[in-house]
Amino acid sequence: MKSIDTRIPSIVSVPSTLLLVVVVGFPCLVHAAPDDDLMEYHIDIGERLRQLTVKLCFGRASVPATLIVPEPLAKHIEDLSATFTDGVTKKLQIDDHTIELGRSQIQCVHYTVQIPDGQGKDWRSGRIEHNGAMTVALERILVRPNAPRRWRRTRLSFSTAPGVRVSAPGAMLPATGVRKSFELLDRPPAWAGSVAFGTLTQSLIAAGKAQIRLSIVGRSDPATTAVLHTWITTGVAAITTLYGHFPVSDLQILVFPLGRNSDPVPWGEVVRGGGDAVHLYVDGTRSLAELNDNWVLTHELSHLFHPYIAAPDSWLPEGIASYYQNVLRARAGLIDAATAWEKLDAGFKRGLAQFASDRTLAVDTRAMMRQRQYMRVYWSGA
Ligand SMILES: [Zn+2]
Structure with missing residues (x-):
C-alpha cells in the first residue's frame, strides 16, 4: 500500500522551532501572490473538526463583483470580512445569499464555517459524521462567484491539525509545506462534491497515469482496511480491462465502513462536482471474497466511462x-x-x-x- 503521506516533504517532521525560522526567513513562500486568474480557498481545519476557517483569495483577474452564499452554508457562516490590496480590512454583509464585494482592489474574503451536529445516517444530505471523520458537501463550505459557469482555476488548499487528514475532489497538487492542495476540475459549481476530513486511512491505487486516491473514512482496524484496499484495487483493475487504462485522470474514492448489514455494499454513488468521486457504504465485517462477489463497486466505477x-x-x-x-x-x-x-x-x-x-x-x-x-x-x- 502506498501511503499518500509519503508525498509530503520531510519538512513536516522538523522541529517546530526550525519550521518557524523557515517561515520567517522566507515569507514569500507563505504569502506568494496568487496567479492572476486563480481563485484559491485556504481552508484551516482544527482538531475539533467542527469549525473551518476559510480565506478565499483572488488573482487580479478573478475578482467577482458579488459572491453567492449557497443555502446550506448560509446558516453556518460567521465572521465575514475582506482584506484589500491597500491593507484595509472591512466587514462584509450577506444580503439574500449575496455578498457585494464592490471595491475591485479586494484581495481575500475571510469567514468561518460551523459544522452543525449530526450523526451520520443522512448519506445524501451532504454531511456525515462517521467514526471520527466528517464528510461535508462543497456547497456547505464554499462561497462562490456569482453565476460562474465552471470551477475554472479554483484551488482548495488545506492546513489541518496534527492527525487530521483531508480528501477533496479534483487533481491533488504536489504538497507545499504542510498544506495539501487540490485543483477543482472544470465542472459546474452546482454539481455535488464532498470534502472528507478527520480520521482517514489514505492510499494511492496504481492505475497507469490516473491518480486514484482512496480514503477509508473514520476509524477502522488494520484488517478491515487491508480488505477494503484490496477490494478497491481489484475493482480498479477490472475497470482498466476495457480500454487498457483507467477512464478518468483523477478520482476521489471515499469508503465508509459500516457495521453488519444484510447487504455487503448497501449504497454506492458517483458524484462529479469539482472532479470525479465514488462514495461507497460498505459492511466492514465482510470478507474480501464477499465484497468481490458484489457488483456495486464495478457498477459505480463503470459510470466513469461516460460523462455526467x-x-x-x-x-x-x-x-x-x-x-x-x-x-x-x-x-x-x-x-x-x-x-x-x-x-x-x-x-x-x-x-x-x-x-x-x-x-x-x-x-x-x-x-x-x-x-x-x-x-x-x-x-x-x-
Ligand atoms: Zn448506476
Missing part, C-alpha cells in the same frame, strides 16, 4: 454500468463467464417484461418513478 448524464436520460448511463458490471467482472475473473451471461440474460428479460412497443426508453425513464417500473432502466435488478 442527467436523470431523465438515466437509461443510458445505467445501461452502460449494468452491462459492464457483469462483463468486466468476468474479464477480471471475479465471476465466471457463464455467470456473467446468466446475469445479463436475466436482466434483459426483466427489462423486456416491462417493454411496450409504443414507449421509448426515454419515455419509460421519465415515467419510471411515477409508474414504479424500474426494470427498463435498472434491468440488472439494482
